[in-house]
Amino acid sequence: MTTFTVPPVLEARAPAEARGVARDGVRLMVSRGTAVSHHRFTDLPGLLDPGDLLVVNNSATLPAAIExxxxxxxxxxxxxxxGTWLVEPRDFDAARPGLRLRVPSGSLTLLRPFTSRLWVAAADVPGGRVEYLTRHGRPIRYSYTDRDWPISTYQNAYATVPGSAEMPSAGRPLTGAVLSALAGRGVLVAPLTLHTGVAxxxxxxxxxxxxxxxxxxTASLIGHVRRSGGRVIAVGTTVVRALETGTPEGxxxxxxxPDHPIRYVDGLLTGLHEPRASHLKMLTAVAGEEALRASYESALRERYLWHEFGDVHLLLR
Structure with a gap:
């Protein structure tokens, strides 16, 4: 995809609710090939057909930042x-194997690098990861946000299984009201779980x-919908990744x-991704290079907002 730049003014620095917009009132861009249209998220039920299926990620977000x-x-x-943890020491250049980081009620010992940013660490803390972070952590926050927000800000309406380091944010605008309207329209909703790591x-x-x-x-419902001619629409790139793995768990x-054939997904509801994000490659696999270029040019021109508190993009094949 052609490179692009997101102006700072298009970074969503606060949740929609704090900007005077309802959580489900964010903007929704819809791509059907190279045709792009613009809506509010509350229009979503009318943009789908009875018998379509939305697959959501019910992983709940943990307060995964500790000091x-x-x-x-x-x-x-x-x-x-x-049992080891993957951790990212932020703004810290002294990471090395064997370094012991003292954290509340315990320690993290760095064992070896996992990527250029992540380390494998031995965690000597009371309880497991979920219990420990729930007690001692706070939500991960990046510099484009204007302040800390409570963990409830980072939870989807249907999040029931704690485990994600960061919010599976594509479903953030799926409020109870929108879910009810989808049900009334005859659009189905089914869950899976994928615990996201850091971005x-x-x-x-x-x-x-x-x-x-x-x-x-969920697997049975996907098969039924596809046999009946309905569309399977993933809510978030995490759902695409889980479904396209092709196994039930692991x-x-x-x-x-682009070189990975999409087998189970007919559409994708997602946020707007950074120019360097590998997520864009997934979007290309779903919609094609030309369609993705047309949509992102339109998003920049129409001043859509980026990041987890921003606007949403529906790609239909």
Whole structure:
């Protein structure tokens, strides 16, 4: 995709509610090939057909940022099968194997690099990752936001399974009112779970393994909808990744790009992604290069807002 620049004025620095807009009142850009139209998110039910299926990620967001006793901010990304944690020391150049970071009620010992930013760490803390972060953490916040927001700001209406380091934000505008309108329209909704790590996908790094589970009821409904001629629309790139892995549960290391055939998804509801994000490769796989270019040019021209508190994009194949 042609490179582009997001002006700072188009960064959503606060939730819609704090900007005087309802949570489900953000803007919705719809792409059908190279045809682009502009709506409010509350228009979504009327843009879908009875019998379509939205698949949502019900992973709930953890307060995954903690501060060491020495003042180093650490983002806790993922707990691996062996019990180690993937962590990202922020604004800290002294990371090295064996370094012990003192955190509230325990410590994190860096073992080895995992990526250019993430470290494998041994966690000596009371309880598991979810329990510990719930007690001692705060939500991950990046510099484009204007202040700290409570963890409830980062939860989707249907989030029931704690585990994500960052919000699966494509579903943020799916309020109870919109979900009710979808049901009244005859649009189906089904969950899966994928626990997201920190946003490595926004900085030139491929996404790393993340744990997921697709319930058998959701898999059966997907098959029924596709056989009946309905569309399966993923709410977020995490849902695409889980479904396209092709297994019901486990750790997915699938990286979806233009050379990866999309088998289970007919559309994608997602946010607007950074120019260097590997997510854009997934969007190209869903919609095609030409369609993606047309939509992003339109989003910039129409001054859509980026990031987790921003506007939303529906791509239909």
């Amino acid at each position: 060491t006793i020495d003042g180093v901010r650490v983002h806790v990304s993922t707990e691996q099968p062996d 490595s996908a926004e900085v030139d790094e491929p996404p790393y393994p993340e744990w997921f589970r697709v319930p058998s009821s 750790w997915t290391d699938v990286v979806i790009g």
